[in-house]
Amino acid sequence: MFLDAPRGFRDPAVVAARMAMLNQPHVAPLEAWARDVEHRRRPRQEDIVIPHFDPAEAGTSARVLLLLEAPGPKTVPKWGGSGFISVDNNDPTAENVWRTRATVGLHNGFLAWNIIPWVLGRASVKPTPAELAQGAVELRGLLRLLPDLRVIILGGQKAQAGWDTHLDLHLGDQYRILRTVHPAGQSFAQAGAREKFAATLQRAAQAVE
Numbered sequence: 151m152f153l154d155a156p157r158g159f160r161d162p163a164v165v166a167a168r169m170a171m172l173n174q175p176h177v178a179p180l181e182a183w184a185r186d187v188e189h190r191r192r193p194r195q196e197d198i199v200i201p202h203f204d205p206a207e208a209g210t211s212a213r214v215l216l217l218l219e220a221p222g223p224k225t226v227p228k229w230g231g232s233g234f235i236s237v238d239n240n241d242p243t244a245e246n247v248w249r250t251r252a253t254v255g256l257h258n259g260f261l262a263w264n265i266i267p268w269v270l271g272r273a274s275v276k277p278t279p280a281e282l283a284q285g286a287v288e289l290r291g292l293l294r295l296l297p298d299l300r301v302i303i304l305g306g307q308k309a310q311a312g313w314d315t316h317l318d319l320h321l322g323d324q325y326r327i328l329r330t331v332h333p334a335g336q337s338f339a340q341a342g343a344r345e346k347f348a349a350t351l352q353r354a355a356q357a358v359e
Contacts, residue, residue, distance in 0.1 A: 156237070156238070156244065156245040157238070157239070157240045157245055159232040159236065159238045160240045164238070168202075168205055168206060168236070169202075171205035172202060172203075176205070176208070176209030176210050176211055177203050177204075177205040177210070179295050180295060181202065181203060183295060184267065187291075188200050191268070198268050198269075199221075199269045200221075201221050201225040201226070201231075201233055201235045201269070203234070203235060203263070204237075204261075204262070207236075207261050208259045208260055208261050210296060210297070210298075211259065212259060212261035212296050212299055213299060213300050213358040214259055214299075215262075215301070216260070216262045216263070216305060217264065217289075217303065217305065217309050218263075218264045218265070218305045218306060218309055219276070219277055219305075219306055219308035219309050220265070220266040220267075220268070220269070220281075221264055221266075221268070221269045222241065222243070222269070223272050224241045229272060237251065237262060243333050243335065246333040246334070246335065246338055246347070250344075250347055250351050254348060254351045254352040256352075259298075259358055263292065266285030267285060267289075267292075282311060282315070283316055286315075286317050287316070289317065300326060300357060300358055301327075301328060301354045301357050302326070302328070303330060303351070303354055304327065304328070304329050305330055305333060306331065306334075307332075310329055326357055328350050328353060328354055330346055331347050
């Protein structure tokens with residue numbers, strides 16, 4: 151599924167329709183994993199929030215995983231967010247990913263997530279080395295649920311550092327790893343960043359054709 155324009159989650163009806171899809175077979179195992187992480191971590195992190203996976207994406211059939219650093223506050227419903235990690239979110243980062251995917255034709259087999267799956271706080275803050283280590287431990291469980299995964303795109307320095315420090319030695323030879331800029335608005339304002347991100351997604355699309 152791919153909407154006709156970015157920021158589709160401005161419409162509450164679209165968000166509600168996605169919520170109704172969360173029990174579909176391709177996304178239910180990922181949701182179960184996310185809720186298990188929440189349950190296990192809640193005794194030491196009472197306010198933990200892990201957004202939903204977008205059931206409009208590939209789910210367990212994903213061949214390309216875009217891995218950013220951590221969910222932003224705009225993913226939290228009580229703060230005005232959708233509750234999803236989705237390119238249809240009503241924010242600049244999601245719009246940048248949406249438009250780039252549309253440009254390069256990366257519509258199918260795609261999943262977006264973060265190396266740290268929980269929201270770090272109401273303000274957009276950078277993860278600490280300890281948080282990256284904890285997120286990397288949990289990410290291993292998610293990767294086991296993606297048997298068709300071939301390409302991982304590491305967007306931004308934090309996702310790259312977390313992967314390199316905690317995962318690459320053990321998992322790096324199982325996937326094609328592509329590195330690129332973070333698609334946030336501030337990052338895309340830098341010269342050449344938008345083009346670099348597009349070129350990386352184009353390579354990913356070609357790799358799974």
